Amino acid sequence: MINIHNLHASVESEGQMVEILKGLDLNINPGEVHAIMGPNGSGKSTLAAVLSGKEGYEVTEGKVTFKDQDLFEWEPEERANEGMFLAFQYPIEVPGVSNANFLKEALNEKRAYQGLEPLKAGEFLKLVREKAKLVELGDNFISRSVNEGFSGGEKKRNEIFQMAVLDPEFAIMDETDSGLDIDALKIVANGVNSLRDDNRSFLIITHYQRLLDYIIPDYVHVLMDGRIVKSGGKELALKLEEQGYDWIKEEVGVA
Amino acid sequence: MSDEQQLLEEFTSKEYEYGFVTEIEEDRIPKGLNEDTIRLISAKKNEPEWMLEWRLNALRTWQKMTEPNRPNVTYHKPDFQEITYYSAPKQKPQLNSLDEVDPELLKTFEKLGISLEEQKRLTGVAVDVVMDSVSVKTTFRDELKKHGVIFCSFSEAIQDHPDLVKKYLGTVVPTADNFYAALNSAVFSDGSFCYIPKGVRCPMELSTYFRINAAGTGQFERTLIVAEEGSYVSYLEGCTAPMRDENQLHAAVVELIALDNAEIKYSTVQNWYPGNEHGVGGVYNFVTKRGIAHERAKISWTQVETGSAVTWKYPSCILKGDHSIGEFYSVAVTNNRQQADTGTKMIHLGKNTKSRIVSKGISAGKSDNSYRGLVHISKHAEGAQNYSQCDSLLMGDQCGAHTFPYIENKNSTASIEHEATTSKIGEDILFYFNQRGIDTEKATEMIVNGFSREVLDKLPMEFAVEAKKLLAVSLEGSVG
Numbered sequence: 001m002i003n004i005h006n007l008h009a010s011v012e013s014e015g016q017m018v019e020i021l022k023g024l025d026l027n028i029n030p031g032e033v034h035a036i037m038g039p040n041g042s043g044k045s046t047l048a049a050v051l052s053g054k055e056g057y058e059v060t061e062g063k064v065t066f067k068d069q070d071l072f073e074w075e076p077e078e079r080a081n082e083g084m085f086l087a088f089q090y091p092i093e094v095p096g097v098s099n100a101n102f103l104k105e106a107l108n109e110k111r112a113y114q115g116l117e118p119l120k121a122g123e124f125l126k127l128v129r130e131k132a133k134l135v136e137l138g139d140n141f142i143s144r145s146v147n148e149g150f151s152g153g154e155k156k157r158n159e160i161f162q163m164a165v166l167d168p169e170f171a172i173m174d175e176t177d178s179g180l181d182i183d184a185l186k187i188v189a190n191g192v193n194s195l196r197d198d199n200r201s202f203l204i205i206t207h208y209q210r211l212l213d214y215i216i217p218d219y220v221h222v223l224m225d226g227r228i229v230k231s232g233g234k235e236l237a238l239k240l241e242e243q244g245y246d247w248i249k250e251e252v253g254v255a
Numbered sequence: 256m257s258d259e260q261q262l263l264e265e266f267t268s269k270e271y272e273y274g275f276v277t278e279i280e281e282d283r284i285p286k287g288l289n290e291d292t293i294r295l296i297s298a299k300k301n302e303p304e305w306m307l308e309w310r311l312n313a314l315r316t317w318q319k320m321t322e323p324n325r326p327n328v329t330y331h332k333p334d335f336q337e338i339t340y341y342s343a344p345k346q347k348p349q350l351n352s353l354d355e356v357d358p359e360l361l362k363t364f365e366k367l368g369i370s371l372e373e374q375k376r377l378t379g380v381a382v383d384v385v386m387d388s389v390s391v392k393t394t395f396r397d398e399l400k401k402h403g404v405i406f407c408s409f410s411e412a413i414q415d416h417p418d419l420v421k422k423y424l425g426t427v428v429p430t431a432d433n434f435y436a437a438l439n440s441a442v443f444s445d446g447s448f449c450y451i452p453k454g455v456r457c458p459m460e461l462s463t464y465f466r467i468n469a470a471g472t473g474q475f476e477r478t479l480i481v482a483e484e485g486s487y488v489s490y491l492e493g494c495t496a497p498m499r500d501e502n503q504l505h506a507a508v509v510e511l512i513a514l515d516n517a518e519i520k521y522s523t524v525q526n527w528y529p530g531n532e533h534g535v536g537g538v539y540n541f542v543t544k545r546g547i548a549h550e551r552a553k554i555s556w557t558q559v560e561t562g563s564a565v566t567w568k569y570p571s572c573i574l575k576g577d578h579s580i581g582e583f584y585s586v587a588v589t590n591n592r593q594q595a596d597t598g599t600k601m602i603h604l605g606k607n608t609k610s611r612i613v614s615k616g617i618s619a620g621k622s623d624n625s626y627r628g629l630v631h632i633s634k635h636a637e638g639a640q641n642y643s644q645c646d647s648l649l650m651g652d653q654c655g656a657h658t659f660p661y662i663e664n665k666n667s668t669a670s671i672e673h674e675a676t677t678s679k680i681g682e683d684i685l686f687y688f689n690q691r692g693i694d695t696e697k698a699t700e701m702i703v704n705g706f707s708r709e710v711l712d713k714l715p716m717e718f719a720v721e722a723k724k725l726l727a728v729s730l731e732g733s734v735g
């Protein structure tokens with residue numbers, strides 16, 4: 001699905017380029033769920049931003065292939081229409097544009113990209129209702145402006161809802177669990193689990209192994225100082241939860 | 256270049272979509288302004304003596320006035336002796352079918368996507384085309400006649416309905432009201448006149464498309480709408496102008512009179528040439544629009560303003576009658592070096608009068624967009640209510656948005672509410688759209704339409720479509 005090789009990326013900060021990703025390797029096959037954990041500021045969101053094509057990041061070295069093609073050849077919207085979805089750590093409020101309008105446009109852009117006709121209003125509504133149930137968002141929020149005035153938890157659920165409607169092949173979830181109460185966490189996890197299948201891959205960024213109790217990952221990686229420094233199975237998350245990151249720092253020798 | 260930066264650059268360098276010139280032979284008088292000019296205009300139009308006197312009186316008033324300095328806008332003041340005050344298509348105005356209309360003109364309308372044929376066939380809108388001052392074509396007159404509705408050019412009204420014109424002309428916007436109103440009163444070329452008899456609901460939307468055509472020709476439209484007791488009319492005005500290097504002055508006067516229980520809806524879509532990205536050329540739009548609402552009458556102004564180099568315009572309502580209502584819904588887009596200072600005045604004189612103001616300003620490029628609103632509650636306006644909402648949308652950080660709400664309240668029982676917001680289309684919002692597969696251009700269009708929706712919803716259907724198109728066109732190609 002996605003193959004990241006020796007990825008180096010910098011951001012500009014106060015006139016200087018600062019390297020954040022420093023040779024990151026990661027390979028995700030179709031159907032796999034990978035979790036990434038790591039201390040604050042280690043570069044997790046930066047990875048998500050670089051993959052999805054956000055402005056302001058410069059890839060200085062390395063290679064990323066998405067569906068066997070050079071990812072960086074594509075504009076952000078093309079990556080999206082190719083099936084990449086990013087659930088934002090901080091979902092954006094868009095005043096004046098309704099959830100329904102936003103999603104309809106997104107969906108139809110994707111369909112156009114695939115050479116399909118736009119969805120008829122009735123079909124769209126049916127789809128949206130069905131997916132809204134998945135994340136237990138009421139019908140009325142469909143007509144509200146995107147994320148405007150949503151609670152933190154509602155915003156996160158809205159991201160999963162959009163994901164469900166847009167049906168991506170590769171979804172990156174950046175701390176979708178942060179700020180969720182325990183019921184919402186289950187709702188989000190159920191939403192994700194219902195989307196899991198042999199062709200869809202997930203990259204789940206989280207600080208808490210709790211989420212991984214509900215979404216059982218195939219792999220857990222530790223991102224530290226811009227690199228994946230350790231990989232393992234679900235038990236790695238448990239160990240991190242108990243012991244923190246110090247033992248890894250010692251093991252791999254990063255400060 | 257960041258997305259936002261790029262968006263701005265391209266938005267800014269967007270060429271004027273409707274910049275073309277229609278080649279129609281013209282009949283014009285020499286430049287300059289004095290009593291002879293007025294006599295000549297009046298004679299060309301074959302006007303009665305009282306009209307000439309009214310114009311001359313206005314000229315004398317104007318000559319004693321000095322051009323005011325506008326707050327928040329800067330421009331080269333027009334040289335009033337360099338303007339041609341009358342130009343009319345040579346073609347004879349009274350036509351019976353579209354076949355008789357100059358094909359050049361028809362082509363122009365086609366380019367604008369508002370061909371008369373379409374208009375007539377699809378929408379049933381009566382179109383009174385004002386092309387450089389003289390009405391070229393009026394349709395649906397018969398249908399309107401059945402209901403006793405008068406809808407004609409101002410010149411015709413002077414000939415055919417002198418009593419009505421005499422009774423109402425200058426009653427809402429007196430000659431001496433302001434510099435440009437005085438000028439207009441002296442030299443107005445043509446415009447529309449509309450009269451709805453008592454208790455009649457006008458059977459169709461009345462629409463006029465204004466165009467400024469001849470280079471250096473000032474345009475001085477005069478519109479007068481009288482809605483008798485219990486009547487209703489919805490009037491639509493829309494305009495686009497050809498690309499020009501010289502500044503073109505437009506100083507129209509619109510007067511609305513809503514008698515007891517009458518309602519007038521006045522909608523404008525304005526897209527005059529705004530000048531190029533360096534601020535060269537473009538139309539100066541100094542309009543005086545005002546309506547008076549008698550008892551339980553209602554006046555709504557709705558406007559979508561995307562054009563002009565300099566706009567200075569405050570459609571206003573004098574809420575004279577008890578329980579009368581005034582509304583103002585506005586979207587003003589400024590771009591490049593455009594300057595707009597617009598807003599409204601709600602003058603509450605009667606008891607339990609209500610006004611509602613919704614102003615949406617969109618600024619891009621290096622433009623400046625100001626809202627200036629006055630809510631005046633007089634001593635006698637017991638229980639008056641006003642609600643104002645002024646929202647600004649900034650595209651980038653080189654443009655400006657300013658809000659100046661003035662409130663004069665002389666009655667303690669009044670309730671006045673004012674809300675204002677400012678938001679910015681930033682990279683984060685655009686990236687959010689991009690990540691959902693929506694490109695920046697489409698995203699901008701959605702945001703702008705969303706931002707303006709409350710106002711667009713107030714426009715009659717067929718006009719709303721055109722207005723949306725206009726907003727999209729001003730944004731089209733804004734992202735590469």
Ligand SMILES: Nc1ncnc2c1ncn2[C@@H]1O[C@H](COP(=O)(O)OP(=O)(O)OP(=O)(O)O)[C@@H](O)[C@H]1O
Nearest residue numbers: 011012013020039040041042043044045046047056
């Ligand atoms: N646009 C930017 N300008 C300056 N510095 C940045 C920018 N983006 C990221 N950084 C810096 O890069 C580093 C990595 O940030 P990133 O957001 O990727 O961390 P993270 O692993 O997601 O952290 P958290 O767990 O707190 O979300 C931080 O030091 C951050 O300050």
Ligand SMILES: [Mg+2]
Nearest residue numbers: 044045046089
């Ligand atoms: Mg982060």
